[in-house]
Amino acid sequence: DAGITQSPRHKVTETGTPVTLRCHQTENHRYMYWYRQDPGHGLRLIHYSYGVKDTDKGEVSDGYSVSRSKTEDFLLTLESATSSQTSVYFCAILQEQNTEAFFGQGTRLTVV
Amino acid sequence: GENVEQHPSTLSVQEGDSAVIKCTYSDSASNYFPWYKQELGKGPQLIIDIRSNVGEKKDQRIAVTLNKTAKHFSLHITETQPEDSAVYFCAVNAGGTSYGKLTFGQGTILTVHP
Numbered sequence: 001d002a003g004i005t006q007s008p009r010h011k012v013t014e015t016g017t018p019v020t021l022r023c024h025q026t027e028n029h030r031y032m033y034w035y036r037q038d039p040g041h042g043l044r045l046i047h048y049s050y051g052v053k054d055t056d057k058g059e060v061s062d063g064y065s066v067s068r069s070k071t072e073d074f075l076l077t078l079e080s081a082t083s084s085q086t087s088v089y090f091c092a093i094l095q096e097q098n099t100e101a102f103f104g105q106g107t108r109l110t111v112v
Numbered sequence: 113g114e115n116v117e118q119h120p121s122t123l124s125v126q127e128g129d130s131a132v133i134k135c136t137y138s139d140s141a142s143n144y145f146p147w148y149k150q151e152l153g154k155g156p157q158l159i160i161d162i163r164s165n166v167g168e169k170k171d172q173r174i175a176v177t178l179n180k181t182a183k184h185f186s187l188h189i190t191e192t193q194p195e196d197s198a199v200y201f202c203a204v205n206a207g208g209t210s211y212g213k214l215t216f217g218q219g220t221i222l223t224v225h226p
Contacts, residue, residue: 043156043214099205104155
């Protein structure tokens with residue numbers, strides 16, 4: 001599992017509430033990514049980080065923000081959750097020596 | 113941006129048969145092509161990858177071929193087993209400013225019947 005832990009694993013929240021998902025890694029990787037997975041779309045990149053306090057937008061970043069105050073933690077925040085953000089969210093790290101990406105177990109988020 | 117198309121969306125085979133999944137991509141600068149297997153309730157798991165300077169790579173029963181001219185690459189699974197049943201995703205990375213960022217295909221549900 002490349003030392004990746006996502007929390008929570010499941011969450012149900014109401015429309016309009018803020019939600020934060022956490023990705024924790026134990027192997028000191030510089031690059032971390034947040035993807036969402038939806039039927040028919042594969043996985044799509046939301047945001048990524050290339051170091052502490054260094055983040056950038058991905059393909060589907062609207063409605064999401066991220067923060068990385070420590071190497072080991074990459075947080076994804078939905079400021080005001082909407083039903084369209086119901087999805088499975090995956091965190092990934094990049095092994096720079098071979099550019100291989102490894103994924104966490106995912107967080108299933110339901111916005112009602 | 114990069115566009116990746118994956119076919120077929122579902123594939124059903126008998127145990128022992130071969131399975132082939134194909135992906136096409138749009139960005140000729142793409143140089144890294146991994147394949148992921150995802151089992152129910154789990155995250156995608158890297159099973160094999162290929163880089164643009166290689167045409168084919170094998171690892172036991174799985175192989176990947178790359179045709180850079182035609183911009184497509186394929187996953188080949190031989191002697192399929194029921195435990196190969198899963199969702200398979202292809203992905204593409206262009207390197208450079210896209211370093212580490214993957215664009216995924218839509219996925220293929222593979223079912224291997226005993």
